[in-house]
Amino acid sequence: METNIAQLELITKMILTAWDGxxxxxxxxxxxxxxxxxxxxxAPGKNTGIYLMGHLIAVSDAMLPLLKFxxxxxxxxxxxxxxxxxxxxxxxxxxxxxxxxxxxVNAKLNEHIRSxxxxxxxxxxxxxxxxxxxxxxxxNKLNIIIxxxxxxxxxxxxxxxxx
Amino acid sequence: METNIAQLELITKMILTAWDGxxxxxxxxxxxxxxxxxxxxxAPGKNTGIYLMGHLIAVSDAMLPLLKFxxxxxxxxxxxxxxxxxxxxxxxxxxxxxxxxxxxVNAKLNEHIRSxxxxxxxxxxxxxxxxxxxxxxxxNKLNIIIxxxxxxxxxxxxxxxxx
Numbered sequence: 001m002e003t004n005i006a007q008l009e010l011i012t013k014m015i016l017t018a019w020d021g022x023x024x025x026x027x028x029x030x031x032x033x034x035x036x037x038x039x040x041x042x043a044p045g046k047n048t049g050i051y052l053m054g055h056l057i058a059v060s061d062a063m064l065p066l067l068k069f070x071x072x073x074x075x076x077x078x079x080x081x082x083x084x085x086x087x088x089x090x091x092x093x094x095x096x097x098x099x100x101x102x103x104x105v106n107a108k109l110n111e112h113i114r115s116x117x118x119x120x121x122x123x124x125x126x127x128x129x130x131x132x133x134x135x136x137x138x139x140n141k142l143n144i145i146i147x148x149x150x151x152x153x154x155x156x157x158x159x160x161x162x163x
Numbered sequence: 164m165e166t167n168i169a170q171l172e173l174i175t176k177m178i179l180t181a182w183d184g185x186x187x188x189x190x191x192x193x194x195x196x197x198x199x200x201x202x203x204x205x206a207p208g209k210n211t212g213i214y215l216m217g218h219l220i221a222v223s224d225a226m227l228p229l230l231k232f233x234x235x236x237x238x239x240x241x242x243x244x245x246x247x248x249x250x251x252x253x254x255x256x257x258x259x260x261x262x263x264x265x266x267x268v269n270a271k272l273n274e275h276i277r278s279x280x281x282x283x284x285x286x287x288x289x290x291x292x293x294x295x296x297x298x299x300x301x302x303n304k305l306n307i308i309i310x311x312x313x314x315x316x317x318x319x320x321x322x323x324x325x326x
Contacts, residue, residue: 004170008167008174011174011178011285013301014305014309044206138176143177146178150181150185150316153317154320156320157318
């Protein structure tokens with residue numbers, strides 16, 4: 001049994017380390033790009049760096065309630081960066097503000113991630129009912145980390161085009 | 164103990180399902196893009212769709228020896244699509260040939276992935292020595308799947324700009 005528990009903890013850590021790696025890449029990339037670079041489109045007619053930066057922060061913020069870590073810190077981001085496209089005409093926060101949001105969201109996320117046990121990672125997230133979770137146990141908190149890591153990698157591949 | 168084994172199998176399956184999801188996206192995207200679209204650069208002065216397609220196939224092919232699944236099927240891809248940049252002047256296979264390679268590599272990979280047990284996924288891959296693996300047990304076969312899934316998501320975020 002000890003072996004299996006150790007293996008569970010090992011795999012959980014592998015998944016969390018992968019999330020940390022993508023998130024570190026996101027922080028380094030957005031800190032290394034100038035405001036002028038972040039204001040550009042990743043390709044002609046496509047999203048700007050600012051929009052993708054806000055989008056990734058909004059998606060991370062939404063992980064807080066989804067993982068039962070608490071309320072969103074910046075609920076207004078969803079309308080601007082998730083529910084509407086870049087050219088919505090909605091006012092966007094400045095890059096400096098976005099960097100502050102990024103730091104606050106990551107701090108709160110990381111605090112909770114660090115204190116979540118392997119067993120807790122396999123509990124259901126808040127967008128699935130207890131009844132459905134019995135039939136679909138893969139829809140757990142850890143799977144949110146997996147899918148958000150891919151989502152971040154996907155957009156980092158785009159944002160790196162700005163550099 | 165049964166609970167822990169079931170949980171191990173569940174997490175392993177979550178990781179493999181995520182890989183399948185990205186790989187399916189890759190197949191659908193490259194099949195939906197025209198040859199003209201795949202021949203374009205993802206952004207001015209950046210890689211072409213053909214190069215990224217070949218790059219992802221070459222990286223998948225390299226997973227075969229890394230995971231002890233056998234030899235590479237198309238060892239020549241590495242020079243053109245991994246060791247050298249898009250503008251190397253090296254002759255590239257045609258898009259039709261690349262699609263055949265993609266199918267062959269995925270068929271062989273999937274065959275082996277399906278027959279690998281949860282315990283085997285936690286064994287070392289071939290680029291780490293047995294001595295180092297004792298100290299770094301996270302450098303196992305499953306972690307190759309995790310990192311290659313992110314790598315694929317990263318480049319899919321770029322290739323989708325061609326559509």
